Amino acid sequence: MSDHYETLGLSRDASQEEIRRAYRKLARKYHPDVNPGEEAADRFKQISHAFQVLSDPDKRRNYDSTGNENGNAGFGGFGQGSGGFGFADIFETFMGAAGGQRGPASRTRRGQDAQIRAQISLKDAVFGAETTLQVDTAVTCEACNGSCCEPGTSPETCSTCHGQGMIQRPVRSVLGTIMTTEACPGCQGMGTTLPSPCHECHGQGRVRARKPLTIKVPAGVDTGTRIHLAGRGEAGPGGGPHGDLYVEIVVAPDATFAREGDNLSTTVTVPMAAAALGTTVTLDTLDGPQTVTLAEGTQPGHVEVLKGLGVGRLRGVGRGDLRVNVLVATPTDLTSEQRELMERLAELRGEEVVHGAKHQKSMFARIRENLKNL
Numbered sequence: 001m002s003d004h005y006e007t008l009g010l011s012r013d014a015s016q017e018e019i020r021r022a023y024r025k026l027a028r029k030y031h032p033d034v035n036p037g038e039e040a041a042d043r044f045k046q047i048s049h050a051f052q053v054l055s056d057p058d059k060r061r062n063y064d065s066t067g068n069e070n071g072n073a074g075f076g077g078f079g080q081g082s083g084g085f086g087f088a089d090i091f092e093t094f095m096g097a098a099g100g101q102r103g104p105a106s107r108t109r110r111g112q113d114a115q116i117r118a119q120i121s122l123k124d125a126v127f128g129a130e131t132t133l134q135v136d137t138a139v140t141c142e143a144c145n146g147s148c149c150e151p152g153t154s155p156e157t158c159s160t161c162h163g164q165g166m167i168q169r170p171v172r173s174v175l176g177t178i179m180t181t182e183a184c185p186g187c188q189g190m191g192t193t194l195p196s197p198c199h200e201c202h203g204q205g206r207v208r209a210r211k212p213l214t215i216k217v218p219a220g221v222d223t224g225t226r227i228h229l230a231g232r233g234e235a236g237p238g239g240g241p242h243g244d245l246y247v248e249i250v251v252a253p254d255a256t257f258a259r260e261g262d263n264l265s266t267t268v269t270v271p272m273a274a275a276a277l278g279t280t281v282t283l284d285t286l287d288g289p290q291t292v293t294l295a296e297g298t299q300p301g302h303v304e305v306l307k308g309l310g311v312g313r314l315r316g317v318g319r320g321d322l323r324v325n326v327l328v329a330t331p332t333d334l335t336s337e338q339r340e341l342m343e344r345l346a347e348l349r350g351e352e353v354v355h356g357a358k359h360q361k362s363m364f365a366r367i368r369e370n371l372k373n374l
Helices: 004-008 016-030 038-054 057-066 087-097 122-127 272-277 336-349 363-372
Strands: 114-120 129-140 166-173 176-183 206-217 226-229 245-251 258-260 263-271 279-285 288-294 303-306 322-329
Touching: 004 016, 004 038, 016 038, 038 057, 114 129, 114 206, 122 129, 122 245, 206 226, 206 245, 263 272, 263 279, 272 279, 272 322, 288 303, 288 322
Parallel strands: 114 245, 263 322
Antiparallel strands: 129 206, 166 176, 226 245, 258 263, 279 288, 303 322
16 A cells, blocks of 8 residues: 555645645646546555545654554454454554544535636637536535435434444453444444435535536637636536536647747738738738738748737736738749849849859848847
């Protein structure tokens, strides 16, 4: 059996709050809804079991003192057969008695936290949106409303422990026969039994179900952003309160726009003649059609900036920008007539190839320079 403290990554003097935080962090990582697979499922069971023991002060004290969560760890030579009594039992008997007898355990417990993923479009990330997800989770049983009992019935006081949740039994030890206290086997320490468990939830007070969940996605989220929904996780046993739900956002790639922080970028390709003469281009942006005017002599790598057409700022005001990268298409497969016109143009302009410092900057150099000047 693995050590419960090691399972949760804690020291043995960890506080209850540290135990709770460690459990929530690991449970979100290995929950079957988030991390399917047998290995993750086994790990989740270990984490849940360790938390169940260490979050209960009495169970934790017993585990710390005996090294065994059931309090049956022995100490060599102190007989442990049927009716035997070990060193751990002696320790628990004398140390536990000082704190008084424990009361019955409650059937009502808080539900587990859960984490799911939600994929959204880039447009939803830019502007924010409402989206509806289908969530597999534990919900309060509608048949019994979380009471665990068939309608019209109720729990009954345990006849074995008379509602105490604990019983005492004599055991033999090197010190003679002494009395030990343990959870009642008749009611599992609850103090009550269910004569007629609910037929729907089998006495658990909750069932598994798939239900729709509508969430508001704020503008500016990105892949990896987590939205915390308090009280929207799994319902607790016995009608207990819900845990929390964490929704991890995944933004789907867009065919036209790329995201760079709060900015968007896109590319427009214009013919060589249009770039030389100047032109206007209509772009389909996430805000609708936008007209961009390109000046005469626009060079490859030129960047037009459309202010305020980027991504909404998640924790700020306003939006980023849309950067339009201009590519100039050089014509290929010229006809003889077109070639003659190009040659005539080159002759009229006195164009020549220049080698050295006077040559024009490369496209990438111009892009870098334009970005610096923004």
